[in-house]
Amino acid sequence: MPADNTETRTVHPLGATHPLALAPVTSPTVSVDGFVRQFLLNLNFDIGVPLSRSSTNDQYLALAVTVRDYLMARWLDDQARQRELQAKGVCYLSAEYLLGRQLDNNLLASRLTDIATDALQQCGIDIDTLRELEVEPGLGNGGLGRLAACFVDSLATIGVPSIGYGIRYEYGIFRQTFVDGQQVEQPDAWLTLGSPWEFPHPEAAQLISFGGHTETYDDEGVERTRWVPAWNVQAVPYNYMVPGYHNGRVNTLRLWSAVATDAFDLRIFNSGDYEEAVRAQTYAENISKVLYPEDSTPQGKELRLQQQYFFVAASIADFLSNVLLPGFDVEKLPERVIFQLNDTHPVIAVPELMRVLVDERKLEWDAAWEITQQCFAYTCHTLLPEALEVWSVDLLGRLLPRHLEIIYRINDEFLEKVRERFGDDELRIRAMSIIGEHPFRSVRMAYLATVAGAKVNGVAELHSQLLRDKVLPDFDEFYPGKFTNVTNGVTPRRFIRLANPGLADLITEALGAGWTVDLERLRGLEAFAADPEFRERFAAVKAANKLRLADVLHERDGLALGDGHMIDVMVKRLHEYKRQMLKVLHIVTEYDKVVSGRVAASDITPRTFIFGAKAAPGYAMAKRIIHLINAVGEVVNDDPRVEGRLKVLFPPNYNVTLAERVIPAADLSEQISLAGKEASGTGNMKFALNGALTIGTDDGANVEIRELVGDDNFFLFGMSEPEVEALWAKGYHPTEFYQGDDDLRSAMDLIASGAFSGGDRTVFEPIVSNLLYDDRFMVLADYSSYIEAQAKVDVAYADQDAWTRSAILNVARSGFFSSDRSIKDYIDRIWHTPPTL
Numbered sequence: 001m002p003a004d005n006t007e008t009r010t011v012h013p014l015g016a017t018h019p020l021a022l023a024p025v026t027s028p029t030v031s032v033d034g035f036v037r038q039f040l041l042n043l044n045f046d047i048g049v050p051l052s053r054s055s056t057n058d059q060y061l062a063l064a065v066t067v068r069d070y071l072m073a074r075w076l077d078d079q080a081r082q083r084e085l086q087a088k089g090v091c092y093l094s095a096e097y098l099l100g101r102q103l104d105n106n107l108l109a110s111r112l113t114d115i116a117t118d119a120l121q122q123c124g125i126d127i128d129t130l131r132e133l134e135v136e137p138g139l140g141n142g143g144l145g146r147l148a149a150c151f152v153d154s155l156a157t158i159g160v161p162s163i164g165y166g167i168r169y170e171y172g173i174f175r176q177t178f179v180d181g182q183q184v185e186q187p188d189a190w191l192t193l194g195s196p197w198e199f200p201h202p203e204a205a206q207l208i209s210f211g212g213h214t215e216t217y218d219d220e221g222v223e224r225t226r227w228v229p230a231w232n233v234q235a236v237p238y239n240y241m242v243p244g245y246h247n248g249r250v251n252t253l254r255l256w257s258a259v260a261t262d263a264f265d266l267r268i269f270n271s272g273d274y275e276e277a278v279r280a281q282t283y284a285e286n287i288s289k290v291l292y293p294e295d296s297t298p299q300g301k302e303l304r305l306q307q308q309y310f311f312v313a314a315s316i317a318d319f320l321s322n323v324l325l326p327g328f329d330v331e332k333l334p335e336r337v338i339f340q341l342n343d344t345h346p347v348i349a350v351p352e353l354m355r356v357l358v359d360e361r362k363l364e365w366d367a368a369w370e371i372t373q374q375c376f377a378y379t380c381h382t383l384l385p386e387a388l389e390v391w392s393v394d395l396l397g398r399l400l401p402r403h404l405e406i407i408y409r410i411n412d413e414f415l416e417k418v419r420e421r422f423g424d425d426e427l428r429i430r431a432m433s434i435i436g437e438h439p440f441r442s443v444r445m446a447y448l449a450t451v452a453g454a455k456v457n458g459v460a461e462l463h464s465q466l467l468r469d470k471v472l473p474d475f476d477e478f479y480p481g482k483f484t485n486v487t488n489g490v491t492p493r494r495f496i497r498l499a500n501p502g503l504a505d506l507i508t509e510a511l512g513a514g515w516t517v518d519l520e521r522l523r524g525l526e527a528f529a530a531d532p533e534f535r536e537r538f539a540a541v542k543a544a545n546k547l548r549l550a551d552v553l554h555e556r557d558g559l560a561l562g563d564g565h566m567i568d569v570m571v572k573r574l575h576e577y578k579r580q581m582l583k584v585l586h587i588v589t590e591y592d593k594v595v596s597g598r599v600a601a602s603d604i605t606p607r608t609f610i611f612g613a614k615a616a617p618g619y620a621m622a623k624r625i626i627h628l629i630n631a632v633g634e635v636v637n638d639d640p641r642v643e644g645r646l647k648v649l650f651p652p653n654y655n656v657t658l659a660e661r662v663i664p665a666a667d668l669s670e671q672i673s674l675a676g677k678e679a680s681g682t683g684n685m686k687f688a689l690n691g692a693l694t695i696g697t698d699d700g701a702n703v704e705i706r707e708l709v710g711d712d713n714f715f716l717f718g719m720s721e722p723e724v725e726a727l728w729a730k731g732y733h734p735t736e737f738y739q740g741d742d743d744l745r746s747a748m749d750l751i752a753s754g755a756f757s758g759g760d761r762t763v764f765e766p767i768v769s770n771l772l773y774d775d776r777f778m779v780l781a782d783y784s785s786y787i788e789a790q791a792k793v794d795v796a797y798a799d800q801d802a803w804t805r806s807a808i809l810n811v812a813r814s815g816f817f818s819s820d821r822s823i824k825d826y827i828d829r830i831w832h833t834p835p836t837l
Helices: 032-047 056-085 103-109 113-122 127-131 143-158 266-270 279-288 298-323 330-335 349-360 365-375 393-399 401-422 426-432 445-452 461-471 473-478 492-498 501-511 513-517 519-530 532-557 580-595 620-638 656-665 683-689 702-709 721-730 734-740 742-752 765-773 779-798 800-812 819-831
Strands: 007-009 025-027 089-093 162-167 175-179 182-186 198-200 206-210 213-219 222-228 231-243 250-260 337-342 376-379 390-392 442-444 456-458 483-485 566-571 607-612 646-649 668-671 693-696 714-716
Touching (some): 032 056, 032 113, 056 103, 056 127, 056 231, 103 113, 103 127, 103 231, 113 127, 143 162, 143 231, 143 492, 143 819, 222 349, 222 401, 231 279, 298 349, 330 365, 337 349, 337 819, 349 376, 349 401, 349 445, 365 401, 393 401, 401 426, 401 445, 442 445, 445 473, 456 819, 461 473, 492 513, 492 656, 492 683, 513 519, 519 800, 519 819, 532 656, 532 800, 580 607, 580 620, 580 742, 580 779, 656 683, 683 702, 714 779, 734 742, 734 779, 742 779
Parallel strands (some): 089 337, 162 250, 337 376, 456 483, 566 668, 693 714
Antiparallel strands (some): 007 025, 175 182, 213 222, 390 442
16 A cells, blocks of 8 residues: 555546545555554544544454445445446355455555554554454365465466455364364354454345246247246345455455345234244354354255355346346346366356346347356365265255256257267267256266366366366366466465564565465575575574464463474365375374384474374364374374483364464475366465475475476475375275384374273274275375375484575475466456556
């Protein structure tokens, strides 16, 4: 933000002619005194308390509103400019957004950090105290939501007109606690103390329908179809400002909340049936109540589909009715927007746009389909078949009958073209059909997105190749040029500037200030890796980050970080393919070597192993693994034989806020999924950018990290993807690896013995049996290679100066993994939406 005292902009956000609408919108005075004045005004007149009687939460809310005020004029101005320019923009459709705390990010983007700090100090307030009060919105499950947050940040920073669309879950990803070492899910009531960063607009609500039936009718000689729904809900938008970094741009994130159309029946209430009087409200609000409701029941599956349709239907209606100018010719829609489908959750948007164009806007089918195919692009985030969403025809037909009809027609016309191209090859036709027949008749959403999308992209070079070769090979052959790659990235604003200020200052001193928006400039640090003084300062930053993490873990969870330890970190969603069990086996092996007397404790490299992970509530094996990690930690941490050498910490409720403390302190980054299973990963990028060395397989973006940082600065282990496939084809027998490796057998036998469960052999028997007889992700096959690589880690870490040099080179060579670069790739390869700064 410019340093002048006052900035005035005339804005016309709705093109209104009312005199008040034409009045200038003036941002507050950009000075310490001006910030103090605005803060006190907001505390008095927005929060309703004087400073002398205000609580810390009052002060936080007033501070947030004040920062919001500084962004407001720019936000309204950008909306007005976009309405005037009518430039092509991006609508990013995502079921998840893991935003993290907003205060510091907005202060940083608007250059207000120092001003706000000094202003609050004048008021006798420590800004750090207020920072800790902010509750981050847990509107995502993991990498998918974090990526979406990075992308909307980069879209604003680059200056691309965009709206992020999603769901305002009342309860986000659950708050994780541990009871006797086992995960217990509690509601994440992130809205309890208010959310000062959002703007509700009930007057802009969209009516979203469900159920019912379809019927044909005569429209002046043309036979048309209309949907006659059985019930509907209101989708109320809540707007969040998304500021670009130091460029004055402010884009929008619009999240939808479900509200009943007839929320309260006074007649029924007065009759005494209080529950029935609010039943419609309760039923409707369930749609946006919880992120990813447990879907092991038919009701849970239906609620998930309701959620997905709810937010994409609201988003399409909002764009067509509120973003486009009145009278806009929808046949020119591809000139104005690209809807990016972030995984399969929003794919029901495809038949929804077709329904709107054909049934409501009265376009001919072929014209509507041509428009639709230009307006969507699809990002696939998985290689796991079970993660490619399918919806039963019965459920879709009951909930969205018109959409099922449209999908059937899309499929019929698509398969006609397949037959024209490949002949009557029924096996191929069945394999490519959007409608699957086994194990039940269903709609394959990834296929629908591929047929409808202008482009389909994977999220790392290896993933994109496997997507073409293994997951959707027939489609790649049928649509030459449709598949492309955009490797994921992370925003350096949050994950270096905010998360690691010490490193950020060191980089700025060495390279100047421009690296924050041009991360490839980090290459300039390579020359400093040979400078002993720079290495010493870099190591001091890492040491300070460890002390900061130790304070956070002690205050937050009562956990003690090992003094002088290597910090070995594995933080990610708990899933068998990510192979937290491989990490557990390494820890148990190290522990077993000491307690069995095979190795002296003094010969073990001191390490603190940090886990952070949530398991889906219905994922029994993942929850057992969490229990085992905690049980191993309890035994190892209390055993005097390894005191001071090994520690296992598992702070509950890992989130973005904790990640910003853990990642900068890490020495070793664990990225150990089975090759061919991880799409990309973004945690691996964050760790490398913050100076952690990676131990990993050639999987996902690990491949590109290793190629960039160099084999000498990366600990590679495990089978390659072709070797994994070859072993499967040959026949994988986990017991052979168990019998053939003494250390592995000893570690697994120790777990099976009840050593970590008070002598009860039954507690972890399902985990042991799963590894021995159903090791889908080949933990035992990669164990030996992993242990050998960990031995190389120990050797490398013993030479601290050389380790620091490798850490610096990791930072220097990881600039490619900026989400700014990812967004530029999307612009060049898929969207064709130039910046409008």
